[in-house]
Amino acid sequence: xxxxxxxxxxxxxxxxxxxxxxxxxxxxxxxxxxxxxxxxxxxxxxxxxxxxxxxxxxxxxxxxxxxxxxxxxxxxxxxxxxxxxxxxxxxxxxxxxxxxxxxxxxxxxxxxxxxxxxxxxxxxxxxxxxxxxxxxxxxxxxxxxxxxxxxxxxxxxxxxxxxxxxxxxxxxxxxxxxxxxxxxxxxxxxxxxxxxxxxxxxxxxxxxxxxxxxxxxxxxxxxxxxxxxxxxxxxxxxxxxxxxxxxxxxxxxxxxxxxxxxxxxxxxxxxxxxxxxxxxxxxxxxxxxxxxxxxxxxxxxxxxxxxxxxxxxxxxxxxxxxxxxxxxxxxxxxxxx
Numbered sequence: 234x235x236x237x238x239x240x241x242x243x244x245x246x247x248x249x250x251x252x253x254x255x256x257x258x259x260x261x262x263x264x265x266x267x268x269x270x271x272x273x274x275x276x277x278x279x280x281x282x283x284x285x286x287x288x289x290x291x292x293x294x295x296x297x298x299x300x301x302x303x304x305x306x307x308x309x310x311x312x313x314x315x316x317x318x319x320x321x322x323x324x325x326x327x328x329x330x331x332x333x334x335x336x337x338x339x340x341x342x343x344x345x346x347x348x349x350x351x352x353x354x355x356x357x358x359x360x361x362x363x364x365x366x367x368x369x370x371x372x373x374x375x376x377x378x379x380x381x382x383x384x385x386x387x388x389x390x391x392x393x394x395x396x397x398x399x400x401x402x403x404x405x406x407x408x409x410x411x412x413x414x415x416x417x418x419x420x421x422x423x424x425x426x427x428x429x430x431x432x433x434x435x436x437x438x439x440x441x442x443x444x445x446x447x448x449x450x451x452x453x454x455x456x457x458x459x460x461x462x463x464x465x466x467x468x469x470x471x472x473x474x475x476x477x478x479x480x481x482x483x484x485x486x487x488x489x490x491x492x493x494x495x496x497x498x499x500x501x502x503x504x505x506x507x508x509x510x511x512x513x514x515x516x517x518x519x520x521x522x523x524x525x526x527x528x529x530x531x532x533x534x535x536x537x538x539x540x541x542x543x544x545x546x547x548x549x550x551x552x553x554x555x556x557x558x559x560x561x562x563x564x565x566x567x568x569x570x
Contacts, residue, residue, distance in 0.1 A: 263461060263473040263494040266503040279341050286505045287495070292333050294493075294507035296326050299515065300426075303526040314534050320407035321533060325414060332434050340438070406537060413533040424525040425515075448518050449481035450490065456480055459489045463496075471496035474509065481518065488517055 266285045273281030282288070301322050310318065421427045425444075432440055445451060459476035466472075473494035481488050493509040496502070515522050 261501075261503075263463065263475050263503045264458075266494065266505055267475070270505060274341055277341055279338070282337075282341055284500075284502065284504075287507075288334070288337060290506050291508065292330055294509075295511060296329055298508075298511045300329070300526070301326060302512070303523050304530050306523070307527045307530040310530075310534070314537060317406045317410055317537055318530060318534060320404075321410035321414065324407060324411045329430075332437065335434070336438050410533040410537070413535070414529060417529045417532045421525070421529075424529075425519055425522050426525065426529060448483055449479050449488070451479075454480045454482075456487055460491070463494075470498065473503065483518060486517075488514055490514060 270282055270285040273279075273285065304318060304322055305315065307318075418424075418427050418431050422431050428444060429437065429440055456478040459478045461473070461475050463471055463473040473496070474491055475494055476489045476491040478487050478489055480486075489510070490508065491510040492505055493507045494503050495506045497504055
């Protein structure tokens, strides 16, 4: 074979190897997940989108950073107020999560998607009720304990009733705080929460797009890759970070949007797991954002205090005491209530 022909063959083989190697490197890089996700949206392929984006995690982290954590950082909240706030935020977060999932489904998918079920927990009624045996001689205490043992079913009924009452009271407070949040948002349409949420659910996508355009988070303002790195833990689980630069006309400067990536252990494919610096981005774009959230929380919890709760608990105690089963049980086991 002539030397020139051999060189051409070798060159073709090398170029082919480089092309194959480059393709394999690209398809195994975190950046490839963004290309696949974009194509899935364009092609209305919900399965493909879920393959490359952990949608539930993205939404959960987004709402935690945008709403929950700023709200919980409101200064001077009592433990009781923080407790009520956490319940109201859970309601708000569920509502927003369902709305976002529905918007994604309508814009991408062609088949219905199940709603996310969130479990809610109540505080144990034992934290609020001091059920203590009356003072008695040792023999009397043994008799009382025997009665408590034989009356376990009735005691269970009492605690169940107390638990239901407690759940009703805390639910009322959570609902009140949640409704006040909605009122505040409606009365403050120029704030970020107002602009985004004070509209019919079907309009939120359009409102969000308008805000993103104002912030400069659009294709025309894209300024390139900011970072791309991967790490691996001691058992081989890989994670990564991908950052993109955008020029924001709102602040007249560039901002960086960072994404946390994870590599699926089974498929070995990279997936977008969350926006990892959304809180810092909001500090740049909306300096008053956290203050707006704090004022929303203060309005929502106005008038709610431990003292008011004690009044409500006293009323609840009185209702329980009127129950015949409660009266009989307390008389039998001689508990102070």
